[in-house]
Structure formats: structure tokens, C-alpha cells
Amino acid sequence: MATGAVLNSKWFLSDDLRLGVYTLAGGKCGSCGGLWFPVRMACPSCGGTLITEVPLSDSGRLYTFTWIHAGFQAFGPPYAIGYVDLPEGLRVFSLIKPGSRDLRVGMPVKMIIEPLNAEDGRLTYKFAPAEES
Amino acid sequence: MRPVWVVGVSHTDFGVLKDIEAGALGARAAIDALADAGLTQRDIQVAYCGNATGGIGDPQANVLGQIALRQAGIAGIPVMRVENACSSGSCAFRESYMAVGSGMYDVALALGVEKMTGLGRDQTFDLLRRGSDTTLEGLMGITFPGVFAMAAVRHMAQFGTTREQIARVAVKNHRNAVRNPHAHFHKEISVADVLASPLVAEPLNLYDCCPTSDGAAAAILVGGAAARRLSRRAVRVAASVLASGTYENPDLVSFQASVRGAREAYERAGVSPGDVDLAEVHDCFTIAEIIHYEDLGLCAKGEGGGLIDSGATEIGGPIPVNPSGGLKAKGHPVGATGISQIYEVVTQLRGEAGERQVQGARVGLTHCMGGFINGDGASCAINILIKGVGH
Numbered sequence: 071m072a073t074g075a076v077l078n079s080k081w082f083l084s085d086d087l088r089l090g091v092y093t094l095a096g097g098k099c100g101s102c103g104g105l106w107f108p109v110r111m112a113c114p115s116c117g118g119t120l121i122t123e124v125p126l127s128d129s130g131r132l133y134t135f136t137w138i139h140a141g142f143q144a145f146g147p148p149y150a151i152g153y154v155d156l157p158e159g160l161r162v163f164s165l166i167k168p169g170s171r172d173l174r175v176g177m178p179v180k181m182i183i184e185p186l187n188a189e190d191g192r193l194t195y196k197f198a199p200a201e202e203s
Numbered sequence: 204m205r206p207v208w209v210v211g212v213s214h215t216d217f218g219v220l221k222d223i224e225a226g227a228l229g230a231r232a233a234i235d236a237l238a239d240a241g242l243t244q245r246d247i248q249v250a251y252c253g254n255a256t257g258g259i260g261d262p263q264a265n266v267l268g269q270i271a272l273r274q275a276g277i278a279g280i281p282v283m284r285v286e287n288a289c290s291s292g293s294c295a296f297r298e299s300y301m302a303v304g305s306g307m308y309d310v311a312l313a314l315g316v317e318k319m320t321g322l323g324r325d326q327t328f329d330l331l332r333r334g335s336d337t338t339l340e341g342l343m344g345i346t347f348p349g350v351f352a353m354a355a356v357r358h359m360a361q362f363g364t365t366r367e368q369i370a371r372v373a374v375k376n377h378r379n380a381v382r383n384p385h386a387h388f389h390k391e392i393s394v395a396d397v398l399a400s401p402l403v404a405e406p407l408n409l410y411d412c413c414p415t416s417d418g419a420a421a422a423i424l425v426g427g428a429a430a431r432r433l434s435r436r437a438v439r440v441a442a443s444v445l446a447s448g449t450y451e452n453p454d455l456v457s458f459q460a461s462v463r464g465a466r467e468a469y470e471r472a473g474v475s476p477g478d479v480d481l482a483e484v485h486d487c488f489t490i491a492e493i494i495h496y497e498d499l500g501l502c503a504k505g506e507g508g509g510l511i512d513s514g515a516t517e518i519g520g521p522i523p524v525n526p527s528g529g530l531k532a533k534g535h536p537v538g539a540t541g542i543s544q545i546y547e548v549v550t551q552l553r554g555e556a557g558e559r560q561v562q563g564a565r566v567g568l569t570h571c572m573g574g575f576i577n578g579d580g581a582s583c584a585i586n587i588l589i590k591g592v593g594h
Contacts, residue, residue, distance in 0.1 A: 077342060106451065108339065114451055134360070134455055136352035138344065139402040140409075142328060145344040148402075152353065153455070153578065161452040163340045163577060175360045186342070194343070 077186055077194040080108050083125050092183045094126040094195060096160060107160045128181040129200055130156040135166055135173050144189040154179055154197050164197045171199040204304035207426045208437040209588065211240025212546040217418035217534030218387040219320045225254070225261035228419040229271025229316040232539075236312065236421035237275075244276045246429070248308040252284050253295035253315040254538035255573075256330055260319030271316060288334035289487065290573030291315065292420070292541025293445075293584030299424045300443040300586075309429040315543065316419040317536030327415060334574035334581065348412055350575050351488040352404035354455040358490060359406070361456060362505035366406055370397035371511045372489035373410050373531050379518060380528025382559035387416045387534030397489075411489040416534030420542035422549070438549045441472035441566075442587040453578035456505075460572065460583035461498035469500075472587035474566055476500035479522060479587075481551055481561045483544035484570040486529040495570060496524070518559055526551065526559045541584060544569035552590040565590045 076082060076092075083093040097109030100120030104113050107126065112119050135152030138145075150166040150173060166173065167182060180200035185191040213235030215228060223231075229252065237243060250268055258264025268282040285295040292315030299311035322330065328346055335341045335350070358364045374394055380386035392410060400409035424440065425433075446464035469475055476499060484499070486492035493507035501522055502510045510516060516524040527533045527547040530540060548567030550556050567588045574581030 078338065114449075134353045134357040136349055136356060136407075137402075137405045138346055138349045138352075139404060140324070140328075140348065141346050141404075142325060142344050149344060151340075151343065151345060151349055153453070159452070163343070163345075165343050175356065187344070 075192050077192040081195060083123055092193070092195065094128060094181060095123045096126045096158065097121040098124045105158055105160060107162050126158055126160065127156045130154045130179060132166070132173065132175060132177045132179050133161055134175060144187045146188060152197070164195060167196050167198040169198060173199070205306055205426050206430065207300050207304045207424050207440045208430050208433055209422050209440060209545065209549050210425050210433065210437045211236045211242065211423035212421065212549045213239055214385050214420045214543060214546045215418050216385050217416045217536055217543070220318070220417040225257065225263050225267055225316050225318040226270040226274055228318060228417065229267065229314050230274035232316070232419035232421035233272060233275040233277070233312060233314055236423050240423040242310065242423060246310050247277055247312045248280055248310050249299070249302050250277070250280060250282045250312040250314060251295035251298040252282065253292035253541055254284055254317060255286055255288055255291045256317060256319045256537060257284070259326070259330055260317065260322060267316060268314065271314060287582045288573030289485065289537050290541055290571040290582045290584045291538040292543070293569065293571040293586065294541065296422060296541055296545055296586065297443045297445055297584055300440050303424050303426040306427060309425060309427045311424045313422045313424060313542055314419065315421070315539035315541055317538040318417045319415050319537060320417050336576045340577065346404065347575065348404040348407055348488060350578060351490050352407045353578070354494065355406055355490040357455045358494065362508065364493065364508035366398065367394050368508035368511055369411065369489045369493060370394045372486060372492045373397050375511070375517060376486060376525050376529040376531040379526050379559055380532030382557065383528050383533055386528045386532055387414055388528070388532045407488060407490070413487050413530035413535040416536045418534060418536035418539045418543070420539045420546050422542055422545050436553050438552050438588050438590055440586065441474070441589045442468040442585070444468040444471065444585045446583050448576060448579035448581055450577045450579045455578050456494060457498055458494065458572065458580040458583065460580040461495060461570065464583040464585040465499045468585040468587050472589070474587060478566050479568045480564040480566050481523045481526055481548065482568040482570060483527060483547050484524055484529070485572045486525060486531050487535065489531070492524065492529065499568070499570060518561060523561045526556065526561055541569070541571045544571060545586065548588050552588060
């Protein structure tokens with residue numbers, strides 16, 4: 071299991087992080103029940119400030135993606151980015167690690183944890199193609 | 204708000220402009236706008252200077268407005284730099300509109316300036332991703348072409364928009380720019396040229412992307428006592444609107460700031476999309492123009508590809524879009540673009556656009572976006588200008 075400094079600890083459930091476990095964290099509004107990623111200080115829907123961390127799924131479907139060819143050298147272009155739809159109804163931005171697979175809109179993807187890039191070893195979530203279930 | 208009129212506009216060449224710093228570029232635009240308005244330096248009472256990359260593209264990080272105006276012989280009056288990423292110039296225009304429309308000032312200068320060429324590629328990317336959320340996608344290698352490439356993938360998957368339709372935006376805008384003396388590019392390109400150019404972010408190629416450019420533009424707005432005697436070249440500002448995005452769970456085929464801004468602008472101006480005779484829109488990337496057609500109500504959602512195919516947005520068509528050549532071919536000196544769009548619309552409404560004239564143009568719209576947060580435009584500024592002197 072990967073361990074070490076994370077890119078942004080706000081993205082992960084604090085309790086799990088303390089145990090070296092990386093669970094994507096959403097912010098649930100105590101006033102209206104709205105769910106948001108990442109967690110924030112006030113609810114975009116009702117402005118409520120009673121926000122609690124809740125665990126999010128670690129798998130979803132690829133809503134859209136692209137291969138960046140003219141991009142930052144540290145990420146080793148071409149590299150893939152995209153938006154992942156989680157079952158909770160959230161659409162999350164992510165780096166995508168296709169491995170040997172072709173990416174396509176709608177494909178199932180699963181969260182992985184790994185260093186950001188060749189120059190920055192801080193851990194972040196990324197998504198990779200999962201087997202069809 | 205009392206009536207506000209644009210009585211002077213100016214535009215420098217856009218392109219790679221060596222040996223002139225941002226302040227001098229801005230001064231040039233200010234002096235030319237004054238000449239066009241038939242006013243002098245002493246007439247300007249307030250000024251706003253749109254500029255986004257000061258301090259990186261050009262050493263002047265702060266107080267660029269004052270620096271430029273000093274060279275133009277103007278000092279002492281209230282001046283402020285305005286930044287809203289790529290819509291900085293439009294926001295400078297809107298500040299000027301509100302300053303005059305509120306009755307606080309009678310004569311305002313809206314200036315837009317950018318010097319941003321000559322940077323290394325990583326530096327340029329870094330510059331541009333400052334308009335994204337630097338705590339999330341900005342950390343993960345996002346580039347602006349990347350945002351719009353994802354939008355293109357989605358638009359094609361959801362509506363069947365084709366790669367060729369997307370490329371046609373660049374072809375149209377390059378053709379228009381041939382007729383624009385100030386444009387960055389004066390070269391026609393074909394769909395084949397677009398598809399053969401290097402991949403930037405799939406499916407977008409180099410020729411789907413606007414360039415970085417240097418340049419400046421200015422507009423002079425008047426109201427109240429200064430509007431008592433207007434020439435036939437004066438153009439009324441019917442609406443000047445700014446909206447922000449909503450950013451959550453973006454669909455990437457529509458930009459909320461554009462939709463909200465357009466709705467408010469049409470309402471304030473008392474016109475509908477069908478009344479618009481020409482529009483200058485934010486074609487930072489080809490796919491963006493297609494999405495803007497839809498968000499501005501020029502066609503239904505998903506039908507932007509069909510609209511470009513129909514030729515409707517050509518100069519001779521029912522709704523010319525980007526007769527100037529747009530960001531793609533006219534160039535995109537970030538802070539100047541918003542004012543450049545005003546220059547084009549005013550010039551068209553005055554009947555002074557020469558070979559790119561839209562016949563009978565009476566109602567013009569400018570649409571400029573700035574920044575992208577989580578796949579949604581951070582800002583959208585829309586102006587509607589209407590020809591005709593009469594209070």
C-alpha cells in the first residue's frame with residue numbers, strides 16, 4: 071500500500087488517512103443533505119456551514135477524457151485526464167492511468183493511489199480502467 | 204442606469220510585437236481612441252485597464268493602467284487594473300459602463316493590453332492554468348486545451364458533432380481575418396490543414412487553438428453632459444453583463460456563465476437572439492465557438508455543429524460570428540480581447556468594416572469568457588451594442 075505525504079489531504083477521509091488508508095471524501099451538508107467533492111467550508115446549494123466528511127465510492131464511469139500532448143513535462147506527455155462519474159452523483163476531475171487500455175466514454179474505472187508525477191512524489195488519487203462487471 | 208455611448212475605439216496590430224512594452228502599447232491604443240472620439244486627454248475622467256498576465260509576459264505586474272496612461276499624457280484621474288483572466292478587457296469595459304451609467308462620471312476610457320509572447324512553452328502553460336483551480340485540476344497537469352478537448356469529446360459523443368464541423372470554425376475565422384488588417388494571422392487554412400497540424404489535446408490539433416498574442420485596444424464611453432451632442436458614429440451600450448460559473452458536476456457541453464450572462468444581457472437590452480446581427484464570441488478553441496452558438500441561443504443545444512455547416516455564421520449569413528477572425532485568427536492578447544471585440548462590433552455598426560462588413564448591422568453582441576474552474580467557465584462578460592443616435 072502506498073504511504074507518504076498526500077497532494078491534498080482534504081480529498082481523503084481524515085480518519086482513514088490517519089490509518090494509512092485512502093478513501094475519497096465528499097462533504098455532506100448538514101442542512102440540505104447536498105453532497106460535494108472536494109469537501110468545502112460552505113454548501114454551494116444552501117450556504118450551510120455544517121459540513122461533514124463522508125466516504126465516496128472508489129469506482130465509477132468515465133464521463134469524458136482527453137490525452138494531453140502539449141502539456142507539462144513532469145507528467146510525461148502524452149498523459150490522460152478526465153472526469154469520472156461516481157455512483158453518488160458526483161463528477162470528479164482526475165488524472166487517468168489507462169495502462170494498455172484504450173479509453174472510451176462510459177468505461178468503468180477504479181481509483182488508484184500513486185505519486186503525482188515523475189517530479190512530485192506526493193500521493194494523489196487517479197482512476198484506471200476496471201474490468202466490466 | 205442612464206444611457207451610455209461608445210464614441211471612440213482603437214485597435215493595435217495583434218501578433219508578436221517586439222520592442223514595445225505593455226505600457227507603450229496601451230498608450231498607443233488610448234491616444235488612438237481619443238483621436239477617434241474627437242476628444243483630448245483632459246476629457247477622460249476615469250479609466251479601467253484590462254490585463255491578465257502582467258508581471259510574467261511583461262515586467263509591469265501592477266498599476267499597468269497608470270503606466271500606460273502616463274505615456275498617453277494622462278495622470279491624476281482614478282485608474283484601476285482589472286483582471287478576470289481572458290475576460291479582463293470586457294470587465295474593464297463593464298466597469299467603465301457602470302462608472303458612466305451610474306452618473307458618477309461622464310467620460311471613461313476602457314483599455315485592454317497584453318504582452319505575453321516570447322515565453323517558453325511550460326511558462327505559457329503555467330500562465331494559462333492560473334485561470335484554473337490551482338488546488339485541484341491545476342495540480343494535476345490541466346491545460347486549457349485539455350479542458351476544451353474534454354468538452355469536444357463529450358460534445359461529439361452526446362450530439363454527434365463531427366471533427367470536421369469543429370475544424371470548420373478555424374477555417375471560417377481565418378478566412379475572415381484575411382480581411383482584418385490588425386489580425387495576427389492573414390492566412391487561410393483548410394479543414395485538412397487543421398487535422399494535419401500537431402495534436403495538442405485529443406481531438407484538438409494546433410490549429411484548433413487560438414495563439415498567444417501581444418496587442419491593445421481601447422474604447423471611450425460617454426454619458427450625461429458629454430453625450431449631449433453625439434455624432435452618427437456613436438453606438439449605444441444596451442447591456443453590459445458579467446456572470447460567473449456554477450462549477451459543480453460540469454457537463455462540459457455548456458458553460459453556465461454564458462447561459463446566465465446571455466439571458467440577462469438579452470433581457471436588459473430588450474432583444475432576443477434572433478435580433479442579433481453579428482456576434483464576436485470567445486473562440487479560444489474551435490469547439491468553444493460551437494458551444495457558444497448554443498449557449499447564446501443562436502441554435503438549440505447540440506446543434507452548433509449543424510449551424511457552422513449551414514454557413515449561417517459566415518459574414519454573408521444570417522448570423523455572422525467572429526467577422527473579425529475571432530481569437531483564433533485575429534489573435535488573443537488576453538487583456539485586450541474584450542475591448543477588441545467591442546472595436547469590431549462598433550466598427551461594424553458604424554458601417555466601417557470594409558471587406559468584412561456585415562450588411563445592415565444594427566445590433567451587435569460581444570461574448571468573452573475568462574478562467575475555468577472544474578470544467579465550467581469562471582466568468583462570462585456579454586455586451587450588446589445597438590446602432591442609432593437618439594436618447
